[in-house]
Amino acid sequence: MTGQAQLPLTVIGGYLGAGKTSLINELLSGDHGRRLMVMVNDFGAVNIDAALLSSVSGDTMELTNGCVCCTMGADLFMAVGDVLDRADRPDHLIIEASGIADPAKIAGVARTEPELTYAGIVTVVDGLHFTDLLEDAQIAPQLESQVAVADLVYLSKAMGAEVQDRLTALGAPTVLTNRADVAPLIWSLSGDAPETDGRHAHFTKWVHQGTAGFTRAELEQKLAARPAGLYRLKGFVRGGWEVQIVGKTVDIRARDGVEATTLVGIGPEGHVTTPDIDAWWAAPLMAVPDAC
Amino acid sequence: MSGITVYSAQKIITMDPQRPEASHVAVQEGRILAVGGADCADQWGDVVHDDRFAGAVLMPGLIEGHAHMMAGAMWRYAYVGYHDRIDPDGKLWPGLTDIDAIIDALTEFQSGLAPDAPLVGWGLDPIFLSSERLSRAHLDRISPDRPIAIMFSNFHLMCVNSKALELAGYSRETNAEGVVKGPDGLPTGELQEMAAMFPVMRRLAVDFRGLSQSEDSIRTYGEVCKRAGVTTVTDLYSSLEDEDLATMLRVTSDDGYPVRIVPALGTAGADPAQMAERAIRLREQSTDKLRLGAVKLMTDGSIQGWTARVRWPGYVGGQPNGIWNTSPEQIFALTEVFQGAGVQMHIHVNGDEAAEVSLNALEAAAQKHPWPGARHVLQHCQMMDGGLYRKAADLGVCCNIFSNHIWYFGDQHAALTIGEGRAERMDAVRTAMDEGVRVAIHSDAPVTPLGPLFTAWCAVNRQTMTGRVLGAEECISVHEALYAITMGAAYTLRLDTEIGSIEPGKIADFAVLGDDPTHVAPVALKDVPVLGTVSSGTVHLL
Numbered sequence: 001m002t003g004q005a006q007l008p009l010t011v012i013g014g015y016l017g018a019g020k021t022s023l024i025n026e027l028l029s030g031d032h033g034r035r036l037m038v039m040v041n042d043f044g045a046v047n048i049d050a051a052l053l054s055s056v057s058g059d060t061m062e063l064t065n066g067c068v069c070c071t072m073g074a075d076l077f078m079a080v081g082d083v084l085d086r087a088d089r090p091d092h093l094i095i096e097a098s099g100i101a102d103p104a105k106i107a108g109v110a111r112t113e114p115e116l117t118y119a120g121i122v123t124v125v126d127g128l129h130f131t132d133l134l135e136d137a138q139i140a141p142q143l144e145s146q147v148a149v150a151d152l153v154y155l156s157k158a159m160g161a162e163v164q165d166r167l168t169a170l171g172a173p174t175v176l177t178n179r180a181d182v183a184p185l186i187w188s189l190s191g192d193a194p195e196t197d198g199r200h201a202h203f204t205k206w207v208h209q210g211t212a213g214f215t216r217a218e219l220e221q222k223l224a225a226r227p228a229g230l231y232r233l234k235g236f237v238r239g240g241w242e243v244q245i246v247g248k249t250v251d252i253r254a255r256d257g258v259e260a261t262t263l264v265g266i267g268p269e270g271h272v273t274t275p276d277i278d279a280w281w282a283a284p285l286m287a288v289p290d291a292c
Numbered sequence: 293m294s295g296i297t298v299y300s301a302q303k304i305i306t307m308d309p310q311r312p313e314a315s316h317v318a319v320q321e322g323r324i325l326a327v328g329g330a331d332c333a334d335q336w337g338d339v340v341h342d343d344r345f346a347g348a349v350l351m352p353g354l355i356e357g358h359a360h361m362m363a364g365a366m367w368r369y370a371y372v373g374y375h376d377r378i379d380p381d382g383k384l385w386p387g388l389t390d391i392d393a394i395i396d397a398l399t400e401f402q403s404g405l406a407p408d409a410p411l412v413g414w415g416l417d418p419i420f421l422s423s424e425r426l427s428r429a430h431l432d433r434i435s436p437d438r439p440i441a442i443m444f445s446n447f448h449l450m451c452v453n454s455k456a457l458e459l460a461g462y463s464r465e466t467n468a469e470g471v472v473k474g475p476d477g478l479p480t481g482e483l484q485e486m487a488a489m490f491p492v493m494r495r496l497a498v499d500f501r502g503l504s505q506s507e508d509s510i511r512t513y514g515e516v517c518k519r520a521g522v523t524t525v526t527d528l529y530s531s532l533e534d535e536d537l538a539t540m541l542r543v544t545s546d547d548g549y550p551v552r553i554v555p556a557l558g559t560a561g562a563d564p565a566q567m568a569e570r571a572i573r574l575r576e577q578s579t580d581k582l583r584l585g586a587v588k589l590m591t592d593g594s595i596q597g598w599t600a601r602v603r604w605p606g607y608v609g610g611q612p613n614g615i616w617n618t619s620p621e622q623i624f625a626l627t628e629v630f631q632g633a634g635v636q637m638h639i640h641v642n643g644d645e646a647a648e649v650s651l652n653a654l655e656a657a658a659q660k661h662p663w664p665g666a667r668h669v670l671q672h673c674q675m676m677d678g679g680l681y682r683k684a685a686d687l688g689v690c691c692n693i694f695s696n697h698i699w700y701f702g703d704q705h706a707a708l709t710i711g712e713g714r715a716e717r718m719d720a721v722r723t724a725m726d727e728g729v730r731v732a733i734h735s736d737a738p739v740t741p742l743g744p745l746f747t748a749w750c751a752v753n754r755q756t757m758t759g760r761v762l763g764a765e766e767c768i769s770v771h772e773a774l775y776a777i778t779m780g781a782a783y784t785l786r787l788d789t790e791i792g793s794i795e796p797g798k799i800a801d802f803a804v805l806g807d808d809p810t811h812v813a814p815v816a817l818k819d820v821p822v823l824g825t826v827s828s829g830t831v832h833l834l
Contacts, residue, residue, distance in 0.1 A: 016619065016621060041563070042563040042566075045563075058534070075531070077486050077490050081490070081494050084494075099619055099622060100615075100616050100618060100622070101617075102615075105486070107487075108468060108469050108470060108487030108488065109486070109490050112460070112462075112468045112490065113490060113491045113494070114460070114461040138601075139616065139619055139620065139621075141612065142615060251467065
């Protein structure tokens with residue numbers, strides 16, 4: 001509607017006390033070169049370095065690299081509309097889901113609204129208390145679904161094999177335990193802002209240029225078989241497709257005039273290797289019936 | 293000049309046990325000076341006799357303890373629901389019982405729209421449409437060029453035409469949850485939940501919630517209330533931004549504004565201490581017509597959406613238990629803070645598990661911060677049984693019960709949600725009263741239409757849409773129902789010393805009725821005509 005660049009949206013979910021605010025504080029203070037808009041539940045918990053803070057008014061904090069606003073009471077979707085209507089859009093929108101909320105209900109709008117792009121659901125899990133919380137029948141189903149819809153799980157506090165197993169069983173695709181590794185994945189390959197991942201050595205990057213062409217059904221089959229740790233993949237595929245993958249979310253859109261296949265991918269080191277990705281891409285397709 | 297007006301009426305039902313009936317009421321400075329016969333105010337000075345209500349019956353102004361300002365804002369759009377409704381201008385919108393009737397009505401509505409305006413409808417409830425589901429193809433018959441969006445009555449779904457799909461960029465390519473596709477791989481036009489509806493609402497500039505705060509909507513809400521005989525109404529989940537408050541204060545302060553509004557501040561996801569502080573700050577800005585200071589807590593969802601949190605044995609169709617909008621842990625945290633700060637809470641509880649958790653939280657809060665007379669209110673209370681009502685009575689917690697559900701959804705509850713046995717004891721006003729709970733009953737407008745006399749009829753008769761009586765043991769008397777929509781509701785709003793009955797010293801708020809609700813047959817209670825209201829002494833006839 002405004003001709004501005006699409007705005008990437010990331011939703012941060014997780015139960016009360018899981019560590020969502022600590023992650024948000026880290027995103028706000030990081031040296032990522034992006035202007036952020038962050039919508040939080042609780043203004044008071046956000047801890048901004050005074051050097052970054054330029055002004056506070058009502059329920060908005062203006063920062064040198066963006067702003068934080070409090071969604072309390074307001075309608076979240078209307079607030080998203082307001083951000084899109086701003087003359088000067090931020091580079092990335094981060095929304096903190098409330099403790100019991102289903103982050104997918106918010107993040108879904110990034111897949112429906114043409115002016116947004118989907119930039120993942122990060123669910124924060126408190127490793128010390130998670131298994132106990134799952135014993136509470138009143139809330140366990142909702143906490144389980146927060147993990148099930150996540151593209152990335154960040155396990156704060158302790159890391160036990162038992163928790164890791166529970167998360168995997170619930171469908172967590174990638175579980176990170178180092179908070180510093182989360183932000184680069186959130187920013188990776190999103191928007192036009194500069195890549196500043198260079199100083200982080202913890203990631204596997206993959207770049208591919210080729211001529212392989214696919215039908216939609218073939219491409220769907222290929223992407224469904226991708227290595228588990230390949231968090232982000234984007235680019236164009238000959239046959240007329242644009243591909244966007246964030247965690248477990250795959251988006252394939254028809255595009256005219258795609259003559260070559262150009263893809264870039266990224267995943268956390270230790271979860272995926274370049275040979276894994278090469279092997280996956282080179283593997284032959286199973287026969288797929290013709291599809292329109 | 294003393295400025296005393298003495299109104300005569302065919303009958304005045306006072307709800308004051310010391311003088312249950314009268315023929316005259318004297319009003320001075322917007323308040324009730326005296327009640328009795330023609331001479332009731334003579335000792336106070338010169339009086340002016342006014343016989344305009346001589347053929348009418350006066351009651352205390354009716355009080356709707358659970359409604360939303362949106363009930364007024366909706367009427368800028370076309371109503372396409374199954375049940376008859378009357379708009380704020382008094383126009384009857386007949387219920388539409390099949391898709392052809394809906395298409396015809398929308399086609400007619402379209403003729404009054406500017407060529408470039410979107411066509412927006414509301415109130416559609418597919419649970420009542422036995423034929424095929426509404427789709428883009430039906431709406432395209434109205435117009436291929438004008439975007440059309442029809443909001444369902446639950447506000448979780450909408451159906452749009454091809455033009456609206458195109459504007460939102462929805463096509464065969466779209467692969468997003470909530471954008472429903474047909475066997476042909478194309479979107480059917482049905483959009484489920486906000487994420488899917490948002491791109492259309494944004495492009496058609498539809499904002500049902502934001503609309504609630506415009507001056508026009510506040511005035512329309514007043515008209516809706518006047519037609520229902522209501523002189524005090526809630527807005528039970530208000531965001532009350534600073535600019536909204538300024539508008540509300542200005543509009544409600546007009547002499548001609550016919551209703552007192554009691555907003556409750558929504559608290560979802562917020563920091564409780566900050567919210568409490570805000571509620572207290574708002575309370576200090578209250579005026580006669582705008583009573584601020586309460587908060588609203590959400591807990592679970594709705595029973596007919598299978599999102600209410602229910603206790604064993606759950607839903608009769610085996611659906612999973614519902615969802616919390618606020619976790620039990622946070623319900624405890626919020627209630628403790630609000631109780632400690634002296635802020636009254638209205639707590640949404642549809643399922644019995646949500647009611648139980650909320651009562652436990654209120655009990656824990658009361659142990660930490662004793663506050664006799666807090667009058668927190670559980671709202672909806674649809675599945676509460678004797679045990680939960682006894683606990684509410686023990687704690688001094690009021691219950692505002694959603695009696696309209698019996699008629700609108702009672703058959704569905706028996707067949708599809710919680711099953712026969714528990715459906716028969718739903719919205720158990722009899723039990724609540726017998727256990728000593730302070731009770732009000734409500735419409736949750738615009739979910740069901742605002743109309744306390746209809747709500748009273750539901751609680752008295754407990755009839756469903758198919759005509760069955762759902763749980764005859766829970767029926768209450770007409771007098772009890774009339775008490776619930778006046779003094780009962782006033783009590784839950786902490787306004788019972790000012791409104792709710794016609795007695796000296798109280799605010800002159802009356803409902804002007806065309807018949808005597810205590811003399812018509814109980815099954816005709818809903819048909820008693822409302823002729824208008826008197827609000828703080830100002831007459832508002834229809």
